[in-house]
Amino acid sequence: MPPAYPSKHHTVFVNSTSPQNDSALFSTIPSEIRSIIFTYALASYATVDPNKAYRPDAVYTRPEYTAPHIPDVALLSTCQAVYHESWWRLWENAQHTFWLTALDRSPLTELQTRKQRLLYGDKSAAPRRIQPAQHSDFQQRLRALFISRPEPSTTPSDESSTVDKSPPVELGHARIFPQLYMLEPGNALNQLYKLPHFHPRCITITLRHTDWWFWENDHHLFIRSGFVNKVRLPRSCKVFCMELESLERKKAQIDYVAAQMCDDWQFSRAEDNMPFRADSKDCETTTWEGSSMWHGQRWVRDEVDERPEKLSYYVKTVLSESEYKRPHAAEIHVPTALAQTTRAPNAVAAPGAMGVSTQGDFLNNNELVQALVPAGTPASEARQMVADWKERRRQRYVRETGFRLAHQGPPGGFIPIGDSQANAQSNSPANDHASVQANDGSNDDSDDGTDDETSD
Structure with missing residues (x-):
């Protein structure tokens, strides 16, 4: 309800207010x-x-x-x-x-x-x-x-x-x-x-x-x-x-x-x-x-x-x-x-503690674009398409530079390492799937036509 007392609110009205008795x-x-x-x-x-x-x-x-x-x-x-x-x-x-x-x-x-x-x-x-x-x-x-x-x-x-x-x-x-x-x-x-x-x-x-x-x-x-x-x-x-x-x-x-x-x-x-x-x-x-x-x-x-x-x-x-x-x-x-009991359906790892990396829990929009992921693609398929795109990019890098890359993080995440690092890591069975040799037979020129994206 409006206040029952006069107001100091100022207006630009010039004429006095009509009581509107006919309304x-x-x-x-x-x-x-x-x-x-x-x-x-x-x-x-x-x-x-x-x-x-x-x-x-x-x-x-x-x-x-x-x-x-x-x-x-x-x-x-x-x-x-x-x-x-x-x-x-x-x-x-x-x-x-x-x-x-x-x-x-x-x-x-x-x-x-x-x-x-x-x-x-x-x-x-x-x-x-x-x-x-x-x-x-x-x-x-x-x-x-x-x-x-x-x-x-x-x-x-x-x-x-x-x-x-x-x-x-x-x-x-x-x-x-x-x-x-x-x-x-x-x-x-x-x-x-x-x-x-x-x-x-x-x-x-x-x-x-x-x-x-x-x-x-x-x-x-x-x-x-x-x-x-x-x-x-x-x-x-x-x-x-x-x-x-x-x-x-x-x-x-x-x-x-x-x-x-x-x-x-x-x-x-x-x-x-x-x-x-x-x-x-x-x-x-x-x-x-x-x-x-x-x-x-x-x-x-x-x-x-x-x-x-x-x-x-x-x-x-x-x-x-x-x-x-x-x-x-x-x-x-x-x-x-x-x-x-409320774990994420597409989580990479168990629910994280304070400060634990969330790498892999989300996909950057620029990666989705470069991997040609269509809008509306389910999460599991989108993650796999981005991982495949990163793998193609990694293989191309190996062919062009002769470096072999050490796996780091979720699937598709790799960093280049020097020969001394590679030799030290190659003796570890845990690294068998984390590195590949340049000129490996699996890296022949069998591109599928979708790996011509510019690298990040």
């Missing part, structure tokens, strides 16, 4: 119903302009985030009465999105860039200390557009005391996409929550598949709890959600983390210390399918052959409500035994 919208329909109508009419939606749509393989493309969100403002142009009653809904109804991530993991539209500067100071800089709120465009808009303040009822000298006591206009929904290295310490989240005039009713934190620690190594899921014990939700918050996303095959791990959050974690609200807890029966699950490309790499490890170039995601939403207090929150680690 059924204002004379017959109750203001509560009119509020619902205006809220629906001014809701934001993903633009259908194909020139503004996000790439399907962009790291931030997902359900509800296929293009920048824009509102339809035609309603506000109908008359001043509608405008004065609903101008602020454009900001209240919008889903305000914040990206606590490296900047190449977020869309940098004009509005997003302003919010990034709030968090990072410079859109071209890596994540660092959050800049003071008073220097951000977003903070200025919060003050100018979100807050309807009463006119001073006494003298100008009393205005400052009157302004600070006026009730705020609350935002509907704030959504945060953090990487764990930005979320867990809690500092960035705290600074966001403490912005003056930032009063969201609902807050959602979404952890994407690539936001978890060591996802590249297929490490089991874990999350540290520092932010739970440190961060206080804004006083306006009434609903707090955490969306946990990973691959469909890691469903059991997501369920485990969600269950632990429901059992052990408790968030608190600022000022009144109202505790927020989750109940497992209130958790919701969704699934969706997206591209397996990530920054120019096709992650064949996680594909299933029936759905080439696609990854299936599993999302569980943990909804927190105010309830009794709980002890200090602890870290959550998926047990190793459970992690072993």
Whole structure:
């Protein structure tokens, strides 16, 4: 509902506002119903302009985030009465999105860039200390557009005391996409929550598949709890959600983390210390399918052959409500035994530990192009085609240089070695298949016509 007191919001209107007594919208329909109508009419939606749509393989493309969100403002142009009653809904109804991530993991539209500067100071800089709120465009808009303040009822000298006591206009929904290295310490989240005039009713934190620690190594899921014990939700918050996303095959791990959050974690609200807890029966699950490309790499490890170039995601939403207090929150680690049951279908090796190489778990896009791998090729076939292309390239290198090559890494990965190295390695049975002699009979001129690619 709009504030019941006059607003200081300035417009360019010259004529006075008509009461619209002849309009059924204002004379017959109750203001509560009119509020619902205006809220629906001014809701934001993903633009259908194909020139503004996000790439399907962009790291931030997902359900509800296929293009920048824009509102339809035609309603506000109908008359001043509608405008004065609903101008602020454009900001209240919008889903305000914040990206606590490296900047190449977020869309940098004009509005997003302003919010990034709030968090990072410079859109071209890596994540660092959050800049003071008073220097951000977003903070200025919060003050100018979100807050309807009463006119001073006494003298100008009393205005400052009157302004600070006026009730705020609350935002509907704030959504945060953090990487764990930005979320867990809690500092960035705290600074966001403490912005003056930032009063969201609902807050959602979404952890994407690539936001978890060591996802590249297929490490089991874990999350540290520092932010739970440190961060206080804004006083306006009434609903707090955490969306946990990973691959469909890691469903059991997501369920485990969600269950632990429901059992052990408790968030608190600022000022009144109202505790927020989750109940497992209130958790919701969704699934969706997206591209397996990530920054120019096709992650064949996680594909299933029936759905080439696609990854299936599993999302569980943990909804927190105010309830009794709980002890200090602890870290959550998926047990190793459970992690072993969710192994990738096309993994080269067992799920990796921290820092273990992921070589072979993905195929670089330039290799897919040079190996002439058609779009839609299943992961196992694509990996074999790239390996065959590398082998043809290796054999051609042997013919042209006389070097023999030592095998290193996954199939098709070779490096040249000198004669002294080769002789030292040739005595080892383990290297019988890792090197070949120049002028070997198997390397006759039997090219298949597809090995004329330029070498990397």
